[in-house]
Amino acid sequence: MFSVVQSAIFNFQSLLIVILLxxxxxTYLRGLFPSIIKRRAGFLGTFWKCARIGERKSPWVSAFCIVMAVSILFLK
Known part of the structure; x- marks a missing residue:
């Protein structure tokens, strides 16, 4: 009768997609505008940490993006 919509928190694949995005x-914004993401503490520090992960682990992040794209396109 009612359709239940799950948020990205309760669906593991959606959570991984949100984290990868x-x-x-x-990482992209830090490359374009380095002054935007420069705080290392507080709530905005989360964005700095995500940018740092993207810079240092870029082969792994890109591999996970490809795997998630294939799984979305062909397995859903």
Missing amino acids: LICTC
């Missing part, structure tokens, strides 16, 4: 977006 956050890492990629923070």
Whole structure:
């Protein structure tokens, strides 16, 4: 009768997609505008940490993005 919509917190694949998009977006923005993401503490420090993960682990992040894209396109 009613359709239940799950948020990204309760669906593991959606949670991984949100995390990967956050890492990629923070890394891209830091590359374009380094002064935007420069705080290391507090709530904005989370974005700095995501950008740092994207910079240092970029082969792994890109591999996970490819795996998630294949799983979304062909397995869903």
